[in-house]
Amino acid sequence: MDKPLVKPLIDVKDLTIRFETPQRTFDAARGVSFTIGREKVGIVGESGSGKSQTGRALLKLTPKVATISAGHMRFKDTDLLAASERDMRKIRGNHISMILQDPKYSLNPLMRIGQQIVEAYRLHHRSPKAEAREKALAMLESVQIRDPERVFTLFPHEVSGGMGQRIMIAMMLIPEPDLIIADEPTSALDVTVRRQVLTILDELVTRRGTGLMFISHDLNLVAGFCDRVLVMYAGRIMEDLPAKELPKAQHPYTQALLQSLPRLDAETEELKVPVRDPSWLDGPVYRNGVLA
Amino acid sequence: MKSPMKPTRPLIEAIGLSISFGPLHARNRVVDDVSFRINKGEAYGLIGESGCGKSTILRVLSGLNGDYEGALTLNDRELPKKRDKDFFRRAQMVFQDPYGSLHPRKIVEKVLSEPLKIHGFDRHSERIAETLDAVGLGASFRYRYPHELSGGQRQRVAIARALIIEPEILLLDEPTSALDVSVQAEILNLLKRLRVERNLTYLMVSHDLAVIAHICERAGMMFKGRIIEELTSQQIRKSEAREDYTREFLQASVEAVERGPEVAA
Numbered sequence: 001m002d003k004p005l006v007k008p009l010i011d012v013k014d015l016t017i018r019f020e021t022p023q024r025t026f027d028a029a030r031g032v033s034f035t036i037g038r039e040k041v042g043i044v045g046e047s048g049s050g051k052s053q054t055g056r057a058l059l060k061l062t063p064k065v066a067t068i069s070a071g072h073m074r075f076k077d078t079d080l081l082a083a084s085e086r087d088m089r090k091i092r093g094n095h096i097s098m099i100l101q102d103p104k105y106s107l108n109p110l111m112r113i114g115q116q117i118v119e120a121y122r123l124h125h126r127s128p129k130a131e132a133r134e135k136a137l138a139m140l141e142s143v144q145i146r147d148p149e150r151v152f153t154l155f156p157h158e159v160s161g162g163m164g165q166r167i168m169i170a171m172m173l174i175p176e177p178d179l180i181i182a183d184e185p186t187s188a189l190d191v192t193v194r195r196q197v198l199t200i201l202d203e204l205v206t207r208r209g210t211g212l213m214f215i216s217h218d219l220n221l222v223a224g225f226c227d228r229v230l231v232m233y234a235g236r237i238m239e240d241l242p243a244k245e246l247p248k249a250q251h252p253y254t255q256a257l258l259q260s261l262p263r264l265d266a267e268t269e270e271l272k273v274p275v276r277d278p279s280w281l282d283g284p285v286y287r288n289g290v291l292a
Numbered sequence: 293m294k295s296p297m298k299p300t301r302p303l304i305e306a307i308g309l310s311i312s313f314g315p316l317h318a319r320n321r322v323v324d325d326v327s328f329r330i331n332k333g334e335a336y337g338l339i340g341e342s343g344c345g346k347s348t349i350l351r352v353l354s355g356l357n358g359d360y361e362g363a364l365t366l367n368d369r370e371l372p373k374k375r376d377k378d379f380f381r382r383a384q385m386v387f388q389d390p391y392g393s394l395h396p397r398k399i400v401e402k403v404l405s406e407p408l409k410i411h412g413f414d415r416h417s418e419r420i421a422e423t424l425d426a427v428g429l430g431a432s433f434r435y436r437y438p439h440e441l442s443g444g445q446r447q448r449v450a451i452a453r454a455l456i457i458e459p460e461i462l463l464l465d466e467p468t469s470a471l472d473v474s475v476q477a478e479i480l481n482l483l484k485r486l487r488v489e490r491n492l493t494y495l496m497v498s499h500d501l502a503v504i505a506h507i508c509e510r511a512g513m514m515f516k517g518r519i520i521e522e523l524t525s526q527q528i529r530k531s532e533a534r535e536d537y538t539r540e541f542l543q544a545s546v547e548a549v550e551r552g553p554e555v556a557a
Contacts, residue, residue, distance in 0.1 A: 046472040047443075161342075190341040190499060195544040202549050217472060225549055260477035262506035264529050264546065270484070271477035271506070 008035035009179050009211045010058060013071035017053050017062055017235075028053040028066070030235040036179065040205065040212040042222030042243065044257075045232035051215050054232070055181045058213075059096055060088050076178070094124045097172040101184040103164030107156040114152030117171050124175040139170040143200050162193035169201055179211040187216070198225055219246075219257055231257070239286045250286040252277065301368055302329035303493050304353070304461065308362035311348050322348050324517040325362070332460075335487060335494035337504035339541070340514030346497045347465055353495065354385045354463050381411050384454035388466040390446035394438040400424075400449055401434045407457045419456060426489075427452045427482060444475035451482065455490070464496040468503060480506060501545040505529055513538045 017029040028050040034041075045051040056062050058073070060080065073080045075091065083091070092098075100106045108116055117136040118129070125132075133152075140148035143166040156164060165185060172180055185201070186194040202225065205212045216222050222229055223246045231239040231254045239251040249255055256274035277283075285292050311323035323345040330336040338346040351357045353364055355375035364371045371379060387393040394403060404420045413419060424433060427448040438446055447467065454462055467483070468476040484507060487494060498504050504511050505525045512519040513535070520535050531546070533539045 046474060191501075192341060192541060192544045195547070195549065198549050219473065224547055257473060260474050262477075262480065262500075262502040264502050264505055267525075267529065268506075270481050273477045273481065274474045 006037070007076065008037045009076060010034075010036040010213075011072065011074045012058075013073070015054065015057060015068065015070040015073060017050070017057055018067050018069070019063075019065055020067065021065065027235050029057065032232075032235070032237055033071075034230055034237060034240065036211050036213055038178075038209045038211050039228060040202075040214060040226040042214045042216060042226035042229045043232060044216055044219050044222050044229060046217060046257075048234075049232040050235040051232045052183055055098070055183055055213060055215050058181060059092050059098060060085075061092075061098075093120065093172075093177070094175050095177050096179045096181060097175065097177040099165075099168050099172050099180060099182040099185045102188045103156070103161060103168050104188075106168060107164060109156050111155075112152070113154050113156060113159070113167055117167070117174060120171045121174045135174060136170075139174045140167070142204065143167070143170045144196070145170075160193075162189055162197060165189060165193075165197050166200060169197070169204070173204055173208070173210075176208070177210065179213065180205065181213045181215070183215045184217070185214075186221070187218075194221075219261065234281055236281075237285060238280065240292070241286070241288055245289060248289065250289055251280075253280055300331055302365075303332040303334075303367060304330040304495065305365045305368075306349070306353070306362065307365070309349065309352070309364065310361040311345070311352055311357070311359070312361075322517050323352075323360075326512075326514075326517070326519050328512055328519060328522070330493060330495060332493055333487075333491050334510070335496060335508040337508035337511030338495070338497045338514055338519075339499065339501060339504055339511050341541075342499070344514040345517040346514050350385070350463050350465050350495065350497050354383065355379060356385075377411070381457050382459050383461040383463060384457070384459040385463040385465065386447075386450050386454050386467050389470050390443055390450050391438075391470070393450050394446055396438055399435050399437055400429075400441075403449060403453055404456050407453060411457050413457065423452045423456045426455065426486065428478075442475075443471050444478055447471060447475075447479055448482065451479075451486075455486065458490075459492075461493045461495070464494060464498075466498055467496070469498065469500065476503075483507060501528055501542065513541065 013033045015029050015032040016027055019026045019028060032054055043051045043054065053062055057068050062068060070081060075096065078091065114136055117139060118132045121132045121135055137148045137152060140151055145151050145163065145166060159167065186197055189197060214222060214226055223243050226243045229241060229243050229246060230237050233253050239249055239254045241249060249258065256272065259272040260274055262271060306326055306328050309323060309326045310321060312319040312321045314320045326349065338349060340346050352360050358373040401420060404423065405416050408416050408419060420434065421431060424431065429445060429448050441449065468479050471479060480503065486492060494507065496504065496507055505528045508525060510522055510524055511528065512522050515537050521533065521538055523533065531539065531542045533542055
């Protein structure tokens with residue numbers, strides 16, 4: 001891959017997210033290191049692998065009981081570890097924004113859609129209302145909402161899931177962030193709608209040169225959509241490789257995951273169920289096909 | 293593989309099935325004149341987007357909703373709108389969400405002994421042990437509560453609960469879509485094995501084409517309440533569709549993003 005001369009947007013080294021309760025201590029992420037440039041990076045893993053917590057840690061949105069520690073965790077020139085809550089508020093939305101799984105829960109049900117987008121814009125840009133409204137309408141159009149004037153006045157319950165997710169994308173993109181963290185943005189959607197939403201997201205991200213961290217459990221989806229894939233297991237990145245190289249993955253866990261999926265192009269009588277090797281917990285990991 | 297070639301009478305048949313919801317003056321027809329046949333031992337899939345009516349058909353067939361027009365037959369006999377006990381012994385349903393479909397305050401043994409009691413089976417203890425064994429859960433799971441089980445184990449309990457009264461038909465409503473891929477593989481293997489061992493007939497609803505092609509021999513493609521065409525699993529695999537909509541649906545399941553020809557690898 002073209003190693004950029006510019007600095008990556010996100011540079012994380014040895015990130016550990018520890019949940020400490022009187023009963024037990026649990027590390028959701030154990031020494032996770034990665035960088036994200038202006039590219040689409042997919043983070044795949046099963047439930048409990050720590051992928052969502054890693055995404056949230058970048059915005060310091062992990063639950064209060066969790067403590068984050070790392071060698072370093074930087075966003076451009078900002079040291080996220082040292083950043084105060086006040087600094088974080090400037091970063092959230094403005095520089096790094098987040099798209100969540102279900103638009104039903106992330107849109108305010110009592111506020112018209114247009115108002116929510118305008119609010120998102122005006123929070124970050126001092127601008128007159130009329131200008132913000134125009135921006136919002138243009139943004140709705142760019143996520144291929146055919147009748148933006150009408151949708152502007154609707155409430156969230158009046159739109160479908162696919163449209164809701166496109167509205168979320170519009171809202172997240174309008175402050176023109178440098179990085180978008182999308183946590184399972186399409187799991188609640190149908191395949192045909194999913195394709196439409198991803199096509200829009202892909203186009204906007206590519207055109208604006210926004211970085212994208214795409215968290216998903218769907219290996220095939222990530223392989224088709226992202227430039228690079230990080231495979232997480234038990235709080236560690238097992239493998240970091242270009243999406244195109246996924247069929248040639250080295251780590252037995254990545255291979256096992258790929259083999260456990262039913263495939264349309266190859267008929268099998270029985271699917272391979274991954275046999276979890278305890279040595280993976282602390283064993284070697286791979287980067288671009290070689291041991292890291 | 294079973295051969296559906298023999299000119300046998302179907303085990304399940306839907307004839308002109310229509311289902312509507314809503315008040316009389318504003319009826320919304322969600323399933324419109326649907327007919328299909330499922331032979332004994334066959335696995336039939338229903339695919340389509342959410343809202344196309346596939347789960348609605350399953351709920352009507354399972355007796356959860358008695359408000360429909362048209363006819364459903366089992367072994368050539370029309371099913372009464374209010375199903376009798378015998379029907380429930382012969383057809384059982386497995387739901388999508390294993391977290392929602394098990395009673396949180398009942399241990400596995402209680403969950404499994406209830407259907408036995410209702411349908412008047414003998415040898416409860418042996419049957420529970422046998423069924424737990426058949427779904428790959430050991431005896432140690434017998435006295436556990438649902439919260440002590442993982443998602444995959446719960447789905448196994450849900451399948452065991454359906455199987456324990458030895459039904460002929462399993463109605464599967466997205467049985468793996470709430471599970472991780474590795475757990476999905478386990479459950480799909482289990483369903484495949486059980487069908488052969490017990491000569492079961494499946495009607496399965498899923499939005500995942502690869503899952504349908506893996507389990508079912510045939511599938512109906514649904515669109516706006518109608519089955520617009522029927523495909524064999526081979527046709528699904530090769531994307532051989534007659535209708536434009538089906539082709540688009542198959543394409544969308546294979547590729548994540550619409551891309552220009554130069555990027556598509």
